[in-house]
């Protein structure tokens with residue numbers, strides 16, 4: 001394929017996609033998204049391609065997200081169509097992965113966040129190594145957990161999805177399997193052998209490479225996560241965390257308080273709504289929400305602070321959750 005940041009190849013029984021933009025931690029730009037979708041379309045009707053395998057280049061990341069810097073530039077320039085085109089293409093790819101008629105295997109060895117979750121979670125087989133690092137960190141940039149996460153998060157065990165989606169908590173590989181983001185735990189040292197075996201034998205070999213799963217490091221907090229993050233409102237979550245009185249609850253409260261207050265509220269509402277939608281409906285609702293969110297000052301400020309200037313000191317407006325107008329959030333969700 002022509003786009004140099006996506007390398008597609010046929011390897012034995014599989015079609016192989018390599019996200020190859022390592023300096024940007026393989027964050028997805030529009031060209032990569034279109035090239036990946038075109039490869040899936042081409043392989044769908046080729047009987048010799050029995051499965052698709054996707055990996056990230058460079059050894060540090062599977063995929064760190066989307067090209068949020070370009071989206072901010074378009075939004076600031078008033079180029080609403082360009083913003084819409086990006087998210088429409090990304091979510092169409094997410095939907096195509098979910099509907100793909102052949103096994104789709106993600107090999108995750110490093111950072112898998114935001115858009116990286118979107119090109120893995122909708123596939124049948126999500127292999128992670130101990131170096132896998134998973135998160136939906138969008139409330140930190142005043143976005144919301146998108147790429148179908150409003151569908152996937154409410155389907156994780158208990159209130160884990162709301163916890164992950166609002167706090168942006170990071171999980172290592174084994175924890176991601178416990179949480180349901182990944183399906184198989186394979187030691188990093190065996191990943192190259194697995195890739196070769198997939199090309200030779202097809203997707204069924206994955207089970208032979210799975211290693212025993214270490215304990216869930218969140219186990220000590222699972223009950224508290226469910227007690228607090230199953231609340232029926234953000235105010236209820238904050239009150240429940242306050243009532244816990246533990247160090248973990250205090251840290252979690254501080255984390256939530258550092259995120260865009262508006263984004264915590266619209267992310268809560270979007271995840272709640274996603275519980276009752278199928279994936280295509282959830283992606284359509286997410287696409288509508290992106291138009292509102294990318295026009296909000298907090299989005300520009302969040303991407304500036306976390307991605308562009310990297311000072312990690314965003315100034316949110318309004319600055320506190322209690323100051324956000326609930327009617328404004330409800331209007332955005334439409």
Ligand code: QUE
Pocket residue numbers: 023024025027064065066067068069114115136137138139140141143306307
């Ligand atoms: C929160 C986020 C994102 C982020 C940082 C956050 C995000 C995202 C990126 C990102 C990563 C690498 C890149 C790039 C953007 O960073 O969604 O252009 O090269 O895509 O704190 O949600």
